[in-house]
Amino acid sequence: MSKMITKATKFEIINHWILALSCLFLALSGFAFLFHLEQLNAVFGSFATLKVLHNWIGVVFVVSLLATVSHYLPVALNLSGDDITWLAKGGGYIIKNVSLPEQDSINSGQKLYYLAILGAGLLISVSGFVIWLFPASKSMVLLSHLLHNVSFVIFAMAIPVHIYLATIANPGTFRIMVQGTVPLEWARKRHGKWIKRMGY
Amino acid sequence: MKRKSLLISPELCIGCRACQVACKSWNQLEGTKTNNRGTFENPPDLNPALYNKIRFVEVPSDKNDMRWLFVSQRCMHCDDAGCMKICPSPGALYKTKEGAVVFDKDKCIGCKLCVAACPFDVPRYDRNDKISKCTMCADRIAENLAPLCAKTCPTGAIKFGDRDELIAQAQKAGYQKVYGQNDLGGLGAIYAFKEPPKFYGMEDKPQIPESVVFWHKVLKPLAVIGLGGAVAASLLHYAVVGPKKDKEEKKDE
Numbered sequence: 001m002s003k004m005i006t007k008a009t010k011f012e013i014i015n016h017w018i019l020a021l022s023c024l025f026l027a028l029s030g031f032a033f034l035f036h037l038e039q040l041n042a043v044f045g046s047f048a049t050l051k052v053l054h055n056w057i058g059v060v061f062v063v064s065l066l067a068t069v070s071h072y073l074p075v076a077l078n079l080s081g082d083d084i085t086w087l088a089k090g091g092g093y094i095i096k097n098v099s100l101p102e103q104d105s106i107n108s109g110q111k112l113y114y115l116a117i118l119g120a121g122l123l124i125s126v127s128g129f130v131i132w133l134f135p136a137s138k139s140m141v142l143l144s145h146l147l148h149n150v151s152f153v154i155f156a157m158a159i160p161v162h163i164y165l166a167t168i169a170n171p172g173t174f175r176i177m178v179q180g181t182v183p184l185e186w187a188r189k190r191h192g193k194w195i196k197r198m199g200y
Numbered sequence: 201m202k203r204k205s206l207l208i209s210p211e212l213c214i215g216c217r218a219c220q221v222a223c224k225s226w227n228q229l230e231g232t233k234t235n236n237r238g239t240f241e242n243p244p245d246l247n248p249a250l251y252n253k254i255r256f257v258e259v260p261s262d263k264n265d266m267r268w269l270f271v272s273q274r275c276m277h278c279d280d281a282g283c284m285k286i287c288p289s290p291g292a293l294y295k296t297k298e299g300a301v302v303f304d305k306d307k308c309i310g311c312k313l314c315v316a317a318c319p320f321d322v323p324r325y326d327r328n329d330k331i332s333k334c335t336m337c338a339d340r341i342a343e344n345l346a347p348l349c350a351k352t353c354p355t356g357a358i359k360f361g362d363r364d365e366l367i368a369q370a371q372k373a374g375y376q377k378v379y380g381q382n383d384l385g386g387l388g389a390i391y392a393f394k395e396p397p398k399f400y401g402m403e404d405k406p407q408i409p410e411s412v413v414f415w416h417k418v419l420k421p422l423a424v425i426g427l428g429g430a431v432a433a434s435l436l437h438y439a440v441v442g443p444k445k446d447k448e449e450k451k452d453e
Contacts, residue, residue: 048289051289153426156430157429
């Protein structure tokens with residue numbers, strides 16, 4: 001067995017799952033509000049309960065989202081020509097075995113995904129809080145309702161792709177969010193820039 | 201079941217506000233404090249215990265210093281109701297078979313989105329954070345009784361009946377255009393206005409806010425299509441291109 005290196009800390013892993021579970025609950029209850037999914041009453045009892053949970057789990061979500069900033073934002077913002085090349089080649093997901101520029105701890109696609117989730121996440125949180133806490137201002141509520149739903153569409157499209165790419169599409173990736181470790185050779189191929197920076 | 205309506209004729213209203221009192225009586229609504237703002241119009245605005253209010257509008261007059269117009273302000277029982285469209289809680293707002301838009305406080309979750317989506321600024325929230333508004337006395341209508349405001353009105357300024365008949369009556373009485381005849385799919389409270397609607401403090405063309413219509417027609421379907429599309433694209437990619445494996449990458453090296 002090759003040498004294992006730490007890719008994600010325990011805090012990062014636990015926070016990821018808090019974010020993921022709160023996000024999935026919020027999306028599920030969001031769909032229930034949009035399409036009146038009364039079947040959920042079998043689990044949560046009533047829509048009044050669902051709304052209270054939606055609001056407070058929203059708080060959990062935004063705290064967890066802000067906790068990710070130190071993990072991923074500096075890397076995600078460190079964009080260069082390599083990222084354009086990587087994205088232009090579809091990250092090797094469209095034509096296999098293309099040569100790709102070396103990647104940092106997260107690749108160009110993950111950078112974009114993180115920026116989209118952070119942006120849409122902040123938008124959906126702020127607009128949600130306006131609807132929850134400032135219902136008296138009609139124009140603010142209408143604008144927030146619109147933005148809440150625009151960012152909801154972004155989440156509805158991004159989450160399945162994230163789940164796919166982080167599991168069956170990339171064997172060996174999922175363990176990063178479980179054990180937090182990956183084989184050195186595996187990481188060298190995918191995150192060469194990071195490996196060099198770390199001095200392995 | 202024929203759609204029922206209220207026909208409101210400001211020219212017949214004498215501003216006695218017996219309808220306000222009767223409404224409170226039938227719906228067991230508490231009194232609200234009035235205050236002197238230099239007008240007889242009181243209370244100043246609809247509130248959780250005031251489903252129906254007579255608006256006192258002062259307009260210029262040739263003969264006198266001014267003329268009074270009395271307009272019953274209340275839920276308009278829209279056919280295409282903004283409150284029902286935006287409401288996230290199933291059954292909190294619904295329509296009776298006679299066309300009244302009514303609420304179920306037990307199912308209201310207190311989000312107040314209906315307040316923002318109503319084109320007429322009607323829904324109010326009671327102290328338990330539940331919606332409160334005119335129900336067209338749906339409980340009376342179900343028993344073949346007229347809403348109490350209409351029954352109480354001494355001059356016929358508020359009439360209740362089959363919507364088509366009321367419109368025909370108003371047209372026969374010389375009102376070419378009945379306010380609310382076609383707006384929002386047709387209102388359940390229609391008005392025989394002599395002057396332009398603005399005179400009476402009403403919008404010319406009441407509409408559900410555009411952002412709510414856009415949300416309903418575009419964003420809601422897009423959320424489903426987006427989710428389904430992303431899942432389908434992922435599965436298709438897995439089937440056609442397949443996962444990334446180290447072995448295949450080695451060939452390239």
